[in-house]
Amino acid sequence: NAGVTQTPKFQVLKTGQSMTLQCAQDMNHNSMYWYRQDPGMGLRLIYYSASEGTTDKGEVPNGYNVSRLNKREFSLRLESAAPSQTSVYFCASSEVPIRSEQFFGPGTRLTVL
Amino acid sequence: GNSVTQMEGPVTLSEEAFLTINCTYTATGYPSLFWYVQYPGEGLQLLLKATKADDKGSNKGFEATYRKETTSFHLEKGSVQVSDSAVYFCALSETGGGNKLTFGTGTQLKVEL
Numbered sequence: 001n002a003g004v005t006q007t008p009k010f011q012v013l014k015t016g017q018s019m020t021l022q023c024a025q026d027m028n029h030n031s032m033y034w035y036r037q038d039p040g041m042g043l044r045l046i047y048y049s050a051s052e053g054t055t056d057k058g059e060v061p062n063g064y065n066v067s068r069l070n071k072r073e074f075s076l077r078l079e080s081a082a083p084s085q086t087s088v089y090f091c092a093s094s095e096v097p098i099r100s101e102q103f104f105g106p107g108t109r110l111t112v113l
Numbered sequence: 114g115n116s117v118t119q120m121e122g123p124v125t126l127s128e129e130a131f132l133t134i135n136c137t138y139t140a141t142g143y144p145s146l147f148w149y150v151q152y153p154g155e156g157l158q159l160l161l162k163a164t165k166a167d168d169k170g171s172n173k174g175f176e177a178t179y180r181k182e183t184t185s186f187h188l189e190k191g192s193v194q195v196s197d198s199a200v201y202f203c204a205l206s207e208t209g210g211g212n213k214l215t216f217g218t219g220t221q222l223k224v225e226l
Binding site: 004033040041042043044045048058090092101102103104105106107 | 117147149155156157158159162202213214216217218219
């Protein structure tokens with residue numbers, strides 16, 4: 001089992017460019033999440049998908065969109081990248097019910113110039 | 114809303130020293146509590162968890178007890194090793210839908226010979 005995979009691992013964008021971060025899980029989990037990690041701020045939830053066909057905003061959704069393509073895949077899109085979106089992005093997944101462990105991918109390090 | 118407060122790092126210890134990383138939380142309901150560990154260049158991994166008051170989570174020599182009266186979930190290990198050097202995150206999950214995690218800012222641990 002690969003667990004949670006993310007592509008790309010590294011990306012450099014110019015301000016205003018767009019890109020999509022890909023995430024896939026092979027654990028048959030219902031719920032998937034996108035976080036960003038910034039120094040001194042821990043991880044903050046951007047968007048999540050409690051189940052296939054649903055998505056909801058997290059703590060810091062502005063400037064991002066998501067698509068739950070199917071049960072396995074959950075993508076994060078930056079339509080017009082800004083330097084404030086320079087961060088490390090983590091995708092995670094979990095089973096339902098509540099209180100279950102979240103499994104994290106290796107992360108994507110994004111720099112916006 | 115929910116929040117998690119961790120002691121600031123970095124924490125530097127000699128090998129075989131005793132470790133305590135403090136974590137306190139604020140929550141409206143009865144959350145589950147987690148400690149995640151992040152090794153350099155990797156995603157987060159679950160270290161241990163506790164789902165109700167007075168539960169003790171343990172794994173790899175680490176322990177933490179869910180203290181509802183003090184709203185705390187301090188991480189302890191009796192004898193640290195160089196291989197324990199990592200960033201440790203305390204987190205809670207909401208009792209509502211989505212299994213969303215709220216993270217502390219993380220505490221970096223450095224263990225020296």
